[in-house]
Amino acid sequence: MIAVTFPDGASRQFEPGVSGLDIAKSISPSLAKRTVAMALDGELRDLVDTIDRDAKIEFVSREDPRALELIRHDCAHLLAEAVQELYPGTQVTIGPVIENGFYYDFYRSEPFTPDDLPAIEKKMREIVARDAAITKEVWSRDQAKTYFTAKGEAFKRELIESIPGGEDLKIYRQGHWLDLCRGPHLPSIGKVGTAFKLMKVAGAYWRGDHNNPMLSRIYGTAFAKQEDLDAYLHRLEEAERRDHRRLGREMDLFHFQEEGPGTIFWHEKGWALFQSLVSYMRRRQKAAGYREVNTPQVLDRALWETSGHWQTYRENMFLTKTEDERIFALKPMNCPGHVQIFKNGLKSYRDLPVKIAEFGIVHRYEPSGALHGMMRVRAFTQDDAHIFCNEDQIMEEALKVNDLILTIYKDFGFDDVVVKLSTRPEKHVGSDEAWAKAEAALHKVLEELAARGLKTGVNPGEGAFYGPKLEYTLRDAIGREWQCGTTQVDFNLPGRFGAFYIGADSEKKTPVMIHRAMFGSLERFTGILIEHYAGHLPLWLSPLQIVVCTITQDADDYAYEVAAEARKLGLAVDLDLRNEKITYKVREHSLAKVPALLVVGKKEAAERTVSIRRLGSQAQSSATLADALAALAAEATPPDVKEA
RNA sequence: GCCGGUUUAGCUCAGCUGGUAGAGCAACUGAUUUGUAAUCAGUAGGUCGCGGGUUCGAAUCCUGCAACCGGCACCA
Numbered sequence: 203m204i205a206v207t208f209p210d211g212a213s214r215q216f217e218p219g220v221s222g223l224d225i226a227k228s229i230s231p232s233l234a235k236r237t238v239a240m241a242l243d244g245e246l247r248d249l250v251d252t253i254d255r256d257a258k259i260e261f262v263s264r265e266d267p268r269a270l271e272l273i274r275h276d277c278a279h280l281l282a283e284a285v286q287e288l289y290p291g292t293q294v295t296i297g298p299v300i301e302n303g304f305y306y307d308f309y310r311s312e313p314f315t316p317d318d319l320p321a322i323e324k325k326m327r328e329i330v331a332r333d334a335a336i337t338k339e340v341w342s343r344d345q346a347k348t349y350f351t352a353k354g355e356a357f358k359r360e361l362i363e364s365i366p367g368g369e370d371l372k373i374y375r376q377g378h379w380l381d382l383c384r385g386p387h388l389p390s391i392g393k394v395g396t397a398f399k400l401m402k403v404a405g406a407y408w409r410g411d412h413n414n415p416m417l418s419r420i421y422g423t424a425f426a427k428q429e430d431l432d433a434y435l436h437r438l439e440e441a442e443r444r445d446h447r448r449l450g451r452e453m454d455l456f457h458f459q460e461e462g463p464g465t466i467f468w469h470e471k472g473w474a475l476f477q478s479l480v481s482y483m484r485r486r487q488k489a490a491g492y493r494e495v496n497t498p499q500v501l502d503r504a505l506w507e508t509s510g511h512w513q514t515y516r517e518n519m520f521l522t523k524t525e526d527e528r529i530f531a532l533k534p535m536n537c538p539g540h541v542q543i544f545k546n547g548l549k550s551y552r553d554l555p556v557k558i559a560e561f562g563i564v565h566r567y568e569p570s571g572a573l574h575g576m577m578r579v580r581a582f583t584q585d586d587a588h589i590f591c592n593e594d595q596i597m598e599e600a601l602k603v604n605d606l607i608l609t610i611y612k613d614f615g616f617d618d619v620v621v622k623l624s625t626r627p628e629k630h631v632g633s634d635e636a637w638a639k640a641e642a643a644l645h646k647v648l649e650e651l652a653a654r655g656l657k658t659g660v661n662p663g664e665g666a667f668y669g670p671k672l673e674y675t676l677r678d679a680i681g682r683e684w685q686c687g688t689t690q691v692d693f694n695l696p697g698r699f700g701a702f703y704i705g706a707d708s709e710k711k712t713p714v715m716i717h718r719a720m721f722g723s724l725e726r727f728t729g730i731l732i733e734h735y736a737g738h739l740p741l742w743l744s745p746l747q748i749v750v751c752t753i754t755q756d757a758d759d760y761a762y763e764v765a766a767e768a769r770k771l772g773l774a775v776d777l778d779l780r781n782e783k784i785t786y787k788v789r790e791h792s793l794a795k796v797p798a799l800l801v802v803g804k805k806e807a808a809e810r811t812v813s814i815r816r817l818g819s820q821a822q823s824s825a826t827l828a829d830a831l832a833a834l835a836a837e838a839t840p841p842d843v844k845e846a
Numbered sequence: 847g848c849c850g851g852u853u854u855a856g857c858u859c860a861g862c863u864g865g866u867a868g869a870g871c872a873a874c875u876g877a878u879u880u881g882u883a884a885u886c887a888g889u890a891g892g893u894c895g896c897g898g899g900u901u902c903g904a905a906u907c908c909u910g911c912a913a914c915c916g917g918c919a920c921c922a
Binding site: 305313314315316401402403404405406407410411412416417418419421447451452458459460461463509510511514515518534535537566568569570571572573574578627629666667668690751752753754755756781782783784785786787788789790791792793799801803804805813815820822 | 847848849850851857878879880881882883884885895896912913914915916917918919920921922
């Protein structure tokens with residue numbers, strides 16, 4: 203006999219081989235009816251699975267959050283069945299659950315288009331209505347291979363072949379349709395319900411490898427209840443309203459045009475925002491002991507050969523040939539330039555660490571399909587720095603960088619940060635010993651960060667070609683993750699360039715170089731901020747902070763005075779004296795995301811007050827001109843200046 | 847780079863099976879002097895992404911290219 207323990211702590215004896223369903227039935231038929239799966243010792247399993255050892259069991263109803271994965275997984279199968287019913291000859295491949303939904307990849311000579319989706323979805327609803335039972339069978343590898351080969355399912359056959367021999371395969375059957383699958387699944391296809399929607403089609407390489415054939419992928423989402431689906435679709439609309447490309451246009455920050463794919467035309471206001479970020483970072487860095495420099499935009503090919511960029515990344519570099527046949531490259535990174543500055547003039551061990559910073563504009567010829575607004579561009583500004591130090595200083599310096607990064611993210615309201623270590627990639631330069639040392643150093647740092655309570659992780663094989671790195675990912679206001687900051691330990695480039703310092707023993711020593719960026723790309727960070735704040739920039743970052751709006755012409759003189767006083771305090775002010783209703787002005791400036799409106803009419807002019815309306819609120823308050831401006835000026839002070 | 851889609855006025859979009867373009871908002875002009883998210887009336891505005899082709903005739907059909915959008919791959 204085996205002991206099965208229930209969530210309430212009660213325990214009962216059963217014969218080995220009893221199924222979850224049997225147990226549920228033994229408790230009550232209604233429980234058996236509403237249960238869609240079970241969790242055995244916390245692991246989600248099919249209800250029909252048998253139990254042959256002591257275990258904790260939980261019955262999972264359709265409404266249980268854990269059932270959502272099953273609903274989505276079954277919905278992927280449902281999609282596949284519908285597609286094969288409607289489009290015979292289409293081959294199935296894989297259909298996993300992903301964040302917010304699922305997809306299924308098909309192979310078909312003619313890829314699916316968005317126009318196909320309504321018909322497929324309709325068919326899916328028909329199949330749901332049939333409510334066929336989902337049953338599980340265990341097949342041998344050979345049996346499965348024979349079956350899918352005979353059916354012409356070449357991709358499934360390949361999948362089966364990649365499964366280690368000896369393992370039995372699970373087949374899930376729903377009505378006339380079946381698929382090879384790991385499971386678990388719901389008891390019947392009708393349990394998927396109707397709160398699902400096909401979202402989009404896309405091409406995707408078989409097994410994620412661009413050397414493989416391209417499959418036709420259909421994305422969908424599913425929820426337990428219609429209201430959850432509606433809420434999700436609403437969230438998508440919200441995200442769309444935050445899109446920095448849209449807000450950039452609406453707020454008159456920047457634009458793109460055809461002649462400069464992946465490059466930004468910054469308008470006055472956008473550039474003011476950009477410059478606020480640069481000034482802020484410049485102050486923070488200076489306080490942390492960095493020395494700001496500037497290095498050439500265009501450098502001889504030979505330098506990139508020395509660094510290794512030429513060999514590794516030439517096809518992604520912008521190249522230019524001059525009349526005398528010399529080949530130059532627009533810099534894709536700042537590090538070689540900074541090494542040149544380090545090398546210029548003899549350095550002693552007493553000088554270390556040397557921290558060289560630059561707001562360096564780099565050009566990278568990104569694949570056309572990768573471009574995405576300001577998030578992925580071909581020319582961007584890095585808040586780049588290189589710390590030249592000795593091996594013993596790595597830990598301390600990396601921790602200082604860490605502290606600075608966290609301070610900076612906090613100033614923008616990013617408190618949820620994850621740090622991941624990326625280790626040696628296939629394409630790399632340098633010896634195994636150097637890599638081992640560098641990775642060991644960062645591992646130690648990572649452990650220290652974990653000990654301090656930071657969320658940490660590892661991305662194997664994701665390092666830079668010259669060294670491993672720590673990558674900082676932050677989470678924005680609507681829960682999306684953005685990888686921004688990076689700390690990279692490099693035992694390679696300084697040596698390749700022959701950089702050295704004189705050690706305490708009077709011998710030449712090769713320094714270690716730590717590459718680090720905090721915003722990463724200023725352009726991208728600006729885009730992230732726009733979306734994070736949904737355009738409602740905090741006062742200290744807003745390019746236009748105040749608009750003084752008059753109610754009638756009678757207040758014009760006073761409005762000029764208000765604006766002049768505000769400017770004296772360094773606030774960015776516009777005047778709206780137009781002959782329009784105040785409702786019109788409020789609407790217009792609210793849509794333009796102006797953080798503060800100072801409304802003045804006859805009353806305010808007489809009393810020397812202002813009526814204050816802040817973006818995002820319908821409320822108005824009144825204050826004397828001096829008090830109102832003092833409060834706004836205080837709020838407009840950058841956080842690092844406030845600290846000082 | 848690969849797959850699919852899109853490209854018409856400053857913005858959002860309409861324009862069916864080919865008969866040389868239309869709306870709303872914005873802009874401009876005039877009237878209105880207004881109390882916290884759209885005052886009224888009028889006017890003007892378009893190489894229909896770019897190139898080639900079919901046709902008596904192309905925004906519409908075919909074709910090449912580009913940019914953008916959604917994914918995939920890539921991201922030093």
